[in-house]
Amino acid sequence: MSSSGLVDLLGFGPGGWGAPLLKAALTTTALSIAGFFAGAVLGGLAASARLAGGPLSAAIAYGYSTLFRGVPDLLTIYLLYFGGSAGLTVVGQWFGAQGFVGLPAFATGVVALAVISGAYQAEVYRGAYLAVHRGELDAARAFGMSRSTMLRRIVVPQVLRYALPGLGNVWQLVLKDSALVSVIGLVELMRQAQVGAGSTREPFAFYCTAAVLYLMIALLTGALFRHAERRSLRGIRIV
Amino acid sequence: MDFAFLADVGERLLSGVPLTLELAGTSLGLGLVIALILAPMLHSGRPVLVWPIRGFVAAFRGTPLLVQIFLIYYGLGQFRPFFQEIGLWSVFRAPYWCAILALTLNTSAYATEIIRGGLQSVADGQIEAARACGMSRWLAYRRITLPIALRQALPSYGNEIILMIKGTSLASVITLAEVTGIAGQIISQTYRAIEVFACAGAIYLVMNFVVTRLVAWLEHRLSPHLRAAPDLVRSIPV
Numbered sequence: 001m002s003s004s005g006l007v008d009l010l011g012f013g014p015g016g017w018g019a020p021l022l023k024a025a026l027t028t029t030a031l032s033i034a035g036f037f038a039g040a041v042l043g044g045l046a047a048s049a050r051l052a053g054g055p056l057s058a059a060i061a062y063g064y065s066t067l068f069r070g071v072p073d074l075l076t077i078y079l080l081y082f083g084g085s086a087g088l089t090v091v092g093q094w095f096g097a098q099g100f101v102g103l104p105a106f107a108t109g110v111v112a113l114a115v116i117s118g119a120y121q122a123e124v125y126r127g128a129y130l131a132v133h134r135g136e137l138d139a140a141r142a143f144g145m146s147r148s149t150m151l152r153r154i155v156v157p158q159v160l161r162y163a164l165p166g167l168g169n170v171w172q173l174v175l176k177d178s179a180l181v182s183v184i185g186l187v188e189l190m191r192q193a194q195v196g197a198g199s200t201r202e203p204f205a206f207y208c209t210a211a212v213l214y215l216m217i218a219l220l221t222g223a224l225f226r227h228a229e230r231r232s233l234r235g236i237r238i239v
Numbered sequence: 240m241d242f243a244f245l246a247d248v249g250e251r252l253l254s255g256v257p258l259t260l261e262l263a264g265t266s267l268g269l270g271l272v273i274a275l276i277l278a279p280m281l282h283s284g285r286p287v288l289v290w291p292i293r294g295f296v297a298a299f300r301g302t303p304l305l306v307q308i309f310l311i312y313y314g315l316g317q318f319r320p321f322f323q324e325i326g327l328w329s330v331f332r333a334p335y336w337c338a339i340l341a342l343t344l345n346t347s348a349y350a351t352e353i354i355r356g357g358l359q360s361v362a363d364g365q366i367e368a369a370r371a372c373g374m375s376r377w378l379a380y381r382r383i384t385l386p387i388a389l390r391q392a393l394p395s396y397g398n399e400i401i402l403m404i405k406g407t408s409l410a411s412v413i414t415l416a417e418v419t420g421i422a423g424q425i426i427s428q429t430y431r432a433i434e435v436f437a438c439a440g441a442i443y444l445v446m447n448f449v450v451t452r453l454v455a456w457l458e459h460r461l462s463p464h465l466r467a468a469p470d471l472v473r474s475i476p477v
């Protein structure tokens with residue numbers, strides 16, 4: 001294929017795939033961000049269950065983070081999509097719906113990325129909490145801070161600071177995992193590239209473009225994380 | 240609980256284990272060989288060597304494995320006449336070899352970074368000591384630098400092995416029937432996602448557990464110098 005043909009194919013003119021691909025890249029970014037923050041909630045809950053919960057909740061949290069870090073992410077996505085849809089189909093039949101009711105793909109994708117990244121984030125937050133100096137907690141208590149004040153003023157800010165490098169890694173993982181959500185039909189970057197490749201018979205150009213877009217998102221957001229890391233360390237004296 | 244169904248599912252999933260292990264084992268082995276060549280080149284600091292390798296590592300670590308698999312399987316298929324001409328079409332036509340190629344390149348990029356980290360962690364003093372003892376550069380590299388670097392890289396490499404075992408699941412999207420592929424088939428036929436997930440999850444957890452224990456054992460074997468010496472006096476029977 002000539003290079004001008006390639007420009008037409010991936011450009012923004014009529015019949016060009018540039019706009020759909022960019023839009024799909026935005027969907028990928030939105031999906032990853034939503035999944036990452038929902039995962040932060042799950043991960044935070046699991047970490048606090050392991051650190052401060054009773055034996056049962058600690059065991060559940062341990063099982064959760066071990067299971068979903070050890071099982072392929074594709075399998076987790078199948079579980080949530082088909083398991084969720086099967087449940088929804090039963091509920092749908094109560095209300096007279098016929099046949100299979102599929103879950104909305106974006107929401108399922110967010111839940112899947114949240115469950116997967118939550119398992120990793122739980123370990124990151126737990127490690128970060130354990131890195132907080134015990135003396136600071138004693139000092140906070142000696143000042144008469146209540147548990148919630150101590151959590152808000154001392155624990156959370158420091159945990160976030162220690163967790164940032166690990167969270168950057170989890171974010172990259174979420175971004176790459178978001179490509180797997182294409183298997184349940186959500187039109188994100190990977191799926192859009194598949195659609196383009198199928199209808200133009202130019203798979204090489206489309207998958208290369210997808211790879212470049214993923215790489216660009218990864219590099220840009222990676223720079224954001226490095227900036228945040230530097231900012232989080234601005235009060236720390238480096239000896 | 241439908242135990243007959245679980246047993247049936249378990250049996251069908253277990254039939255995918257050899258393929259999963261084969262994909263993971265082959266690509267990890269080949270990837271490690273590539274990484275052992277690329278990591279010292281990256282560590283050498285020569286711009287001619289460093290920049291292309293950095294580009295390779297960034298490309299394969301920064302893009303989803305699924306994209307890499309599709310690029311190799313479907314993307315390269317576009318150049319069929321070329322591959323037929325050089326006699327490699329039978330390789331790039333086969334999902335199995337495409338999966339192996341994608342997984343190998345992917346793990347070699349990660350392993351290169353891991354081993355480079357290990358090489359970087361070797362203390363200068365140890366290399367200087369080896370040189371002072373009269374070892375040639377190559378001998379010092381072979382006897383001192385590389386063993387210390389590999390020992391240092393072992394825990395991270397253990398994580399990479401587990402990532403790779405999980406990564407083989409993506410081979411199912413290009414029709415290979417390994418454990419996740421079979422699980423996906425059964426789930427989409429029966430819609431009993433939870434039971435199938437439980438079985439497949441158990442299989443992966445067992446594989447990962449075995450890998451974790453093996454790496455921990457190897458780590459223990461390779462670090463006697465970091466442990467306290469056994470108490471000789473007390474171990475002598477009276």
